[in-house]
Amino acid sequence: MILTFLLDFSWKELFLGTEDWGFLLEIVLRTMIMFLTIIIALRVLGKRGVKQLSVFELVVIIGLGSAAGDPMFYKEVGVVSSMVVFIIIILLYSLLTHSIGRFKKIENLLEGKAICLIEDGIFAIDNFKKENLGSDEFFAELRGKGISHLGQINWAIEEVSGEISVFYHEDENVKYGLPIMLHSLEYPLTYIDKADHYSCTFCGYTEFKNPGPAEKCINCKREHWIQASIAKRIT
Numbered sequence: 720m721i722l723t724f725l726l727d728f729s730w731k732e733l734f735l736g737t738e739d740w741g742f743l744l745e746i747v748l749r750t751m752i753m754f755l756t757i758i759i760a761l762r763v764l765g766k767r768g769v770k771q772l773s774v775f776e777l778v779v780i781i782g783l784g785s786a787a788g789d790p791m792f793y794k795e796v797g798v799v800s801s802m803v804v805f806i807i808i809i810l811l812y813s814l815l816t817h818s819i820g821r822f823k824k825i826e827n828l829l830e831g832k833a834i835c836l837i838e839d840g841i842f843a844i845d846n847f848k849k850e851n852l853g854s855d856e857f858f859a860e861l862r863g864k865g866i867s868h869l870g871q872i873n874w875a876i877e878e879v880s881g882e883i884s885v886f887y888h889e890d891e892n893v894k895y896g897l898p899i900m901l902h903s904l905e906y907p908l909t910y911i912d913k914a915d916h917y918s919c920t921f922c923g924y925t926e927f928k929n930p931g932p933a934e935k936c937i938n939c940k941r942e943h944w945i946q947a948s949i950a951k952r953i954t
Contacts, residue, residue, distance in 0.1 A: 746791060749791050749798060753791050753798070753801065756805055760805050782808050786804040786805055789801065835875070836883070837872050837875035837923070839872075839873060839894075840870045840923060842923050844922055857883075861885070862900070864885055866887075867899065867950055867952070868896040869896035869897045870895050871896065871950075872887060887952060890951045893951055893952070896923065896948060896949075897919070897945065898947070903945065907944060909944070911928045911930050914927070914928065914929045916947040917944040918946075919936035919939060922941070924939065925947045928944070
């Protein structure tokens with residue numbers, strides 16, 4: 720049965736589909752043309768369109784990729800049609816970029832706004848909820864910048880590109896803050912055994928607590944705490 724299947728199986732259709740071998744040379748030519756078209760298009764868009772991808776610019780790149788991909792291996796899609804798509808996308812991009820430079824409302828609509836996530840070592844809860852950003856992911860990014868607890872941070876801002884900009888406290892101004900090292904938040908407390916500084920595990924609000932019930936955080940009303948850290952940032 721297997722031998723019969725192998726003998727009857729169309730290997731040509733598996734590798735070439737409905738096209739003939741001569742179409743492979745055409746694919747090479749199509750790919751070279753579209754490759755050069757992509758390079759020219761990105762040069763026209765400028766460095767900003769390549770280096771910093773906002774949501775608006777990501778749509779442009781996806782559009783260019785789709786327009787370039789189909790004519791590379793679909794015989795029924797002409798190269799000229801794809802080039803027309805490229806020209807339209809570039810013209811629209813140029814028009815919108817010009818509008819963004821002139822009108823702030825259009826800029827905010829297409830690219831969004833920078834948003835503060837941490838202020839003086841405490842989460843800006845309302846702002847953080849608006850972003851599709853998990854705390855573990857955010858903490859990992861902060862650790863990548865040499866941060867071990869939130870008390871080292873004066874401001875943390877999410878830029879429109881998605882990058883996180885961090886402004887640090889000077890070493891002499893570092894405060895007690897929520898530790899963000901691995902496993903540091905695994906055992907939150909609701910009862911304080913010894914007097915020390917403790918941080919709310921939800922918002923990072925930090926205060927000195929005496930032994931007894933931890934009570935609710937005055938900032939977010941949560942009741943889980945962890946012993947705060949005052950370590951200096953290692954650079």
